[in-house]
Amino acid sequence: MRSGLTIGLVLYLLLPSLHIFPTLLDDYLSEKFDESWEVIHEEGTVEDGLTALLKVKSQRWRGIDWYHNVGVFVPKNLKCRDRGVILIAGDCKPSDFIILKMIAEKFEAPFATVWNIPNQPIFGMREDDLIAYSFLMFVRTGEKDWPLLLPMVQGVKASVDSVISYLESKGLKVKKFLATGASKRGWTTYLIGAMDDRIFAIAPIVFDNLNFGKQMDHQIEAYGWYSEEIEEYWSRGLMDELKTEKGKVLLDAVDPYSYVEKLTLPKLIVLATNDRYWVVDSLNMYFDELKGLKYVLYNPNEEHDISDTARIVEGISAFFKGVILNNLPKLSWEFNDGGTELIVYPNGKLDDFKYYTAESDSLDFRDSFWQEHHDFRMEGDRYIVKVEKPSSGYRAYFAELEYSGYPGFIFTTTMRILKSGKD
Structure with missing residues (x-):
């Protein structure tokens, strides 16, 4: 009897999240x-x-x-x-x-x-x-x-x-x-x-609230x-x-997170780093669970009403054509060493690579300024970024890639927040 109840409870908890009912x-x-x-x-x-x-x-x-x-x-x-x-x-x-x-x-x-x-x-x-x-x-x-x-x-x-x-x-x-x-x-x-x-x-x-x-x-x-x-x-x-x-x-x-098993279509997630609606790394609450092709475009030093509309139009139109022509890059990345190292695999030739950092006394980055950096190193076709932990407070960072030969193919990685050893 207990086994039946346990199975029933598990099904009740799991099935809605899988969008079966x-x-x-x-x-x-x-x-x-x-x-x-x-x-x-x-x-x-x-x-x-x-x-x-x-x-x-x-x-x-x-x-x-x-x-x-x-x-x-x-x-x-x-x-x-x-x-x-x-x-x-x-x-x-x-x-x-x-x-x-x-x-x-x-x-x-x-x-x-x-x-x-x-x-x-x-x-x-x-x-x-x-x-x-x-x-x-x-x-x-x-x-x-x-x-x-x-x-x-x-x-x-x-x-x-x-x-x-x-x-x-x-x-x-x-x-x-x-x-x-x-x-x-x-x-x-x-x-x-x-x-x-x-x-x-x-x-x-600028909807960063799945899950x-x-x-x-x-x-x-x-x-x-x-x-x-x-x-x-x-x-x-x-x-x-x-x-x-x-x-x-x-x-x-x-909650779109309820439909992750159905949301297998290609996705370009456009976000603003200083959006006051969400937390700066809200994307990390759901990105790994999204299925299929998925890309991110963070817009540094932008709030909920993104002012650089040309970048958004260029990015989405390039994504639209890339899906149709099946020539989107197979971009991937990984964070290592407690998040202080970011390795990016562009799988394509780049015109530009950079990364951005921002500082904050707390996890609230809404008023932080995002600084552009170019001090990365390359190993083969990998781009490697090393970011030290801050002496106090918090430091957030992500990388941005601009691909050659594809106007508007600008994508970013997800965000990582580093905490100082003192906090």
Whole structure:
């Protein structure tokens, strides 16, 4: 009897993390939604460059119809006709169109932007305030459709449907997309990558919070309390609620870490070293568990709103083309000697190699300055970096590689934090 109970308990604890049982998100996306779309504006042609604005209805959520502006851009320099890009965005601004047309030219592929993820304001709230409220309502009521990430993912899914149909009407059969988005839209990027097989690659931006439970413990360790940027969650008592039975059901649905077995598609994880939402080495809480091709692009001395957008566009467009052409470098690295040595195996010719370090009195690196260094050594095709432990406090570092012959192929290693022997 005890053996049966033990096996049952083990299965209960393990199976949700392996995404064997359907989650709230699985159940929500399996529903039949009243989707529709129409063309609001259109100019140009596929041959000369096409711009269109679609109005998409994705669902009715808690009595509210969700609508999305979806911009579709086919660049004049179109080279890729069967794969495209989906950028997940928040509010729609007319000025975005000029910039997005230029970005589409960088990708040389059909490029669509899905705005109004999520629809907002709702209940007088926006962004994290609205998401946190929806989480709290789920754990209080148990009503399965409450978590806002569910309709956010459905909003993207329905918009992909509309983009495919619209492009097909123009003679383009685009069936696969790279998905990207920042912050909450980066969160959504992970989830749509796990739930929609039309997404062939993802590039989540400044969402460094997979494995929520460990991340929150790590914030307490680093900051003494949770980040002020996620106050909407902890001020509602959600950190305690997440430890309850309903809280675990919620995390199974919305934590991308729950879907690591499905997230085998190529990933470019774009992060900022001074992002106040997360801890500087939050990536280490989940990177090793991610399956398939995975790359990192840390942006030194950047905060949550990364200012160097050109670097991001260049990096993601190069990644997009690299996945399609199957010429991404097989980059690997390892930390040795207690983390003081980093050995990097580029598996390709480099134009530049450097590493960055930052200092802090504590594990809080949010206000630290990242200094560039070039004092590495080479042994064969290996790049070796030696970083001493600090005399006091903490020192963090990572390396950056720029590949030859591939504009935009800039990747970084993960982060390592060294602690002084005195602390």
